[in-house]
Amino acid sequence: MAKAKYTTHIGMVDILPGEVEKWRALEAIIHEEAAKFNFEEIRTPILEQTELIVRGVGQLTDIVSKEIFAFKKGDSHYVLRPELTAPVVRSYVQHHLNQRGGSQKLYYIGPMFRAEKPQKGRQRQFHQFGVEIMGSNDPVADVECIAFMMRIYQRIGIENFELKVNSVGDPESREAYKTALRDYLGPNLDKLSEVSQKRFEKNPMRILDSKEAEDQEFIKQAPVIRDFLNEETEEHFENVLAYLDDLSISYTEDPYLVRGMDYYTRTAFELTSPDLGSQDALAGGGRYDLLVEEIGGPSTPAVGFAAGMERLLIACEELDIKLAEPKSVDVYFVSLGDEARKWALTHLPKAREAGISTTMDYMGRSMKAQMKDANRENADYAVIVGSNELAEGKFTLRNMRESEEMSLSFDQIIEKLASR
């Protein structure tokens, strides 16, 4: 075999037959559960305006500052979407979905793009599913969102994970907290890691997320945001936690959980798994009460999450969870000679019309090779057609699992297979 001249770009992968079945099974579960939760699917373009993502996700985030695929054509600035919250909000505003009344419960599945160095559980094109609940600031919305997320993993059978929850505060609480954090960290600023020092002014909360060894002892004793929440936000958070308890969803309160997008307010959560290696986040999300307005829409509270589908599939692999059955076909038509081959070709459609999946040899091979192919294709039955069968109008139906054969007319075969 010649070496492939053209290959996928780095960090972009083909999903091949054998693998695709798992994806379809996963997607089916997501669609089914979304229907049970009364979420409606939304599909938005792969390309968005660069300005939307910069404003929406945040100029200073890693995603925008170094992970974006962007290009210009004419006067338009295009970006391959790195996440879907900002685009969904854009769509909500553009099409005035608030006018549909009530809160909007939306979900999505699709590819995202980030120009990162790939490693296990991290690709440049990857897939997420997620939910956005627009228009409600009720803690019930936060918790339904989390409940949907947990339900997907529960249905698949992934139970080895940790749900971390925090409140990152509203703007008022957050300013008070940032001041307190700077007061606390300031005296030791020179002892912090380089990255943390850089974040001190603009985004001191991200220091809490640091994994640098030298930062750890300071983080351990840092003030906790919860002590700075104003009454309303504290009450919201208490309700979220209480509802989670009511639903028996176990969680860890992590006062130092901070998330990568600028738009989060109040509730923030993250689902991590020890089965994933260093890229251990299965899913993450939170509330973004200011984003709709930021993008030019009416002041609208909202909450959502996004989950990585590749990571979910990696976890399945680690846990030996089989999402899809091996493929099979109901019946394989084995034909001997031109007459029989023509008969097979013209009778395939009749079987298919009766709801039977069927195929035949396309390479004019020997009977043995055809039987071998039927076996490889995991056929339940083979129908063997030769000159004897054509003359008698009775065909050999072989049960490939039991290795038993009987002689039947074509109609009898269809009847038998269709009524299985």
Place this chain on the structure above:
RNA sequence: GAGCUCGUAGCUCAGUCGGUUAGAGCGCCAGGUUGUGGCCCUGGAGGCCGUGGGUUCAAUUCCCAUCGGGCUCCCCA
């Protein structure tokens, strides 16, 4: 973007302390069984040893670069 590591057949991997035709298992094709798969036996196809350059009489083997994978950091799904 930084560090480490790996890159031999479709797949999983041996091997060459630089030296004539580069191996195994699985898979693929064919035959053993001219009308019967899965097991077994026999044979066959398939590799410029990731790519480019350098050192050398000679490179798949050593050196450099590059591309791609894995791990870590950063960050996130």
